[in-house]
Amino acid sequence: MPPSAPTVSSMASMATLTGLLRRSHRHGAATTRAARRTMTGAQGLHQQGPTTWSRCRSTLAAPLQRTDVDALGQQGLATGQERDADWDSAKPFDEIPGPKPLPVLGNMWRFVVGDLAKVPTSDLQRRFLNDYGTIMKLCGLPGRKDLVFVFDAEAAEKVLRNEGIWPIRIGLESLGYMRSLTPEKFEDAWGLVSTQGKEWASFRTAVNQTMMQPRNAKLYVGVIDKVSQELIDRMRFVRDPQNVMPDDFYNELSKWALESITYIALDRRLGCLDNNLKPDSEAQQIITAVHTIFDCLFWLDVQPSLWKVVRTPTFYRMKRTMNWFYGKVFGFIEEAMDRLKAMTPEERESHEYSVLERLLLRNDNPRIAVTMALDMVTAGVDTTSNTSATVMYELAKNPDKQRKLQQELDRVLPDPREPVTASKLEELRYLRACIKEAMRVSPIIVGNQRMAVKDLVLCGYQIPKGTDVLCVHSEMVKEEQYFPRAREFIPERWLPEGDHLKALHPFASMPFGFGPRTCVGRRFAQLEMETFLAKAFRNFNIGWKGPPLKKELKLLYSVASPLKFECVDRV
Numbered sequence: 001m002p003p004s005a006p007t008v009s010s011m012a013s014m015a016t017l018t019g020l021l022r023r024s025h026r027h028g029a030a031t032t033r034a035a036r037r038t039m040t041g042a043q044g045l046h047q048q049g050p051t052t053w054s055r056c057r058s059t060l061a062a063p064l065q066r067t068d069v070d071a072l073g074q075q076g077l078a079t080g081q082e083r084d085a086d087w088d089s090a091k092p093f094d095e096i097p098g099p100k101p102l103p104v105l106g107n108m109w110r111f112v113v114g115d116l117a118k119v120p121t122s123d124l125q126r127r128f129l130n131d132y133g134t135i136m137k138l139c140g141l142p143g144r145k146d147l148v149f150v151f152d153a154e155a156a157e158k159v160l161r162n163e164g165i166w167p168i169r170i171g172l173e174s175l176g177y178m179r180s181l182t183p184e185k186f187e188d189a190w191g192l193v194s195t196q197g198k199e200w201a202s203f204r205t206a207v208n209q210t211m212m213q214p215r216n217a218k219l220y221v222g223v224i225d226k227v228s229q230e231l232i233d234r235m236r237f238v239r240d241p242q243n244v245m246p247d248d249f250y251n252e253l254s255k256w257a258l259e260s261i262t263y264i265a266l267d268r269r270l271g272c273l274d275n276n277l278k279p280d281s282e283a284q285q286i287i288t289a290v291h292t293i294f295d296c297l298f299w300l301d302v303q304p305s306l307w308k309v310v311r312t313p314t315f316y317r318m319k320r321t322m323n324w325f326y327g328k329v330f331g332f333i334e335e336a337m338d339r340l341k342a343m344t345p346e347e348r349e350s351h352e353y354s355v356l357e358r359l360l361l362r363n364d365n366p367r368i369a370v371t372m373a374l375d376m377v378t379a380g381v382d383t384t385s386n387t388s389a390t391v392m393y394e395l396a397k398n399p400d401k402q403r404k405l406q407q408e409l410d411r412v413l414p415d416p417r418e419p420v421t422a423s424k425l426e427e428l429r430y431l432r433a434c435i436k437e438a439m440r441v442s443p444i445i446v447g448n449q450r451m452a453v454k455d456l457v458l459c460g461y462q463i464p465k466g467t468d469v470l471c472v473h474s475e476m477v478k479e480e481q482y483f484p485r486a487r488e489f490i491p492e493r494w495l496p497e498g499d500h501l502k503a504l505h506p507f508a509s510m511p512f513g514f515g516p517r518t519c520v521g522r523r524f525a526q527l528e529m530e531t532f533l534a535k536a537f538r539n540f541n542i543g544w545k546g547p548p549l550k551k552e553l554k555l556l557y558s559v560a561s562p563l564k565f566e567c568v569d570r571v
């Protein structure tokens, strides 16, 4: 048994937990049916019962008032001071530049018919930086609080270092709200993505060790290697006679990411990379559900949407998909619990516990495993597949860097079909530098957002506590002052040799976030990407046969044109 394996004594409570989970699921289905019967047409949030609404408010924490901020975020402030020392000499909040809202219409019209209507979402941040400078304020959008954008690494450092011990990151409110509609399914386990304060902290504490310990991730290297080998085999199967990938190659990458993360979250192989995957197969249905949820989150939470006032068709689509998905995940977790219960004491002694089993055994509440699995599958597909596509693209466009990587790979993995192991991965320093550099040159997130939990001075302006601040790393990474030759792909800047690393500002590129709220799936994401990319560049010389790759900003910066990789077998 690995040193941190859960104690066998916690098996005693498994029978009770299974009963509890089954009861809550049946009750959940009944409540959902009842909710469907009573919630007809375009009801606003305020028309629902007080319990649901109060739960919803505390779950979403939006919009937070100053007093809520005190309750949620004041704990553990680095300095203990309420306000930055230079507050009195700073310019007032109202003077922060930004598009001026019109009376009644606010700023919404700009995005519909005004000066910003034709700006692609992926260019908006650059436009804001050019028009207003290193700090700007966007206000006057219906249902949204004012948002301050900072494009300055010093300011980002100040925001993130003063986030408190329960950092507040408002976003994806629709996800939290949907969960609040069936509280019996999520009671005491609302997940990480859209919760704040105590609810977020108790969940994070319950899952943190299992998710973040490097040795837990390493347990999966064998399976991730197998899944990655399946993708390599599939690449050989789907490429055309000129060795070029089909236009929908991104779909293959997202199947690989889903196959990997569902194994980690649910102890389950789905068979996503099967050459004969049927359109009505379980795997294909799950792939579709994950993409639907991601798409709906974009339309409900990023695009201007009236779902907080009127139930939109997208709202219902998301609700239907989430209920279906919950049922699926729930079924897988019940199976895992049954397997655990059936184990003999001897088997338990020698068993290598999976992430799912650890989550079930460490916590008295099986809903934690269910919600964590939902969050993992929701957050763990488009993130790793888009990032892997970016790394492949940058290396295809920079053949000298690709050759250097292949020299490292040939040394560490002399046989291209040889399985990747944890110790071999440790030796792949240049590969890690390539991934870091691709995440800098073309990050998938706009930036990191926090609510200020004390009065801050940023770029010379007063930022009262309770203000949401977005640190726009996706633009900082393009600035020469932070990264010399910023537009070039130079993995060497992340290697410890030389002075490059010392010169970099640590808060300019932060692809996995920061502090106690940092990406909880980081270890698994790194393991998946390193394993697949090591195998891909060991097996193929990868070129690019298309026009420059387009990205669009949806929930993430995502691939928006065909991935025309030429993958020629290396002899």
Ligand code: HEM
Binding pocket: 169, 192, 193, 204, 261, 375, 376, 377, 379, 380, 381, 383, 384, 387, 444, 445, 448, 449, 510, 511, 512, 513, 514, 515, 516, 517, 518, 519, 520, 521, 522, 524, 525
């Ligand atoms: C390349 C891949 C990935 C990137 C770049 C990425 C990036 C991020 C970022 C920037 C955050 C916000 C951190 C903050 O606010 O400080 C985050 C949060 C999160 N990520 Fe990832 N992520 C990736 C993969 C994954 C995977 C594979 C999973 C699933 C295991 C995952 C699950 C989550 C969850 C649940 C959160 C919310 C954490 C919390 O609020 O406590 N991510 N991720």
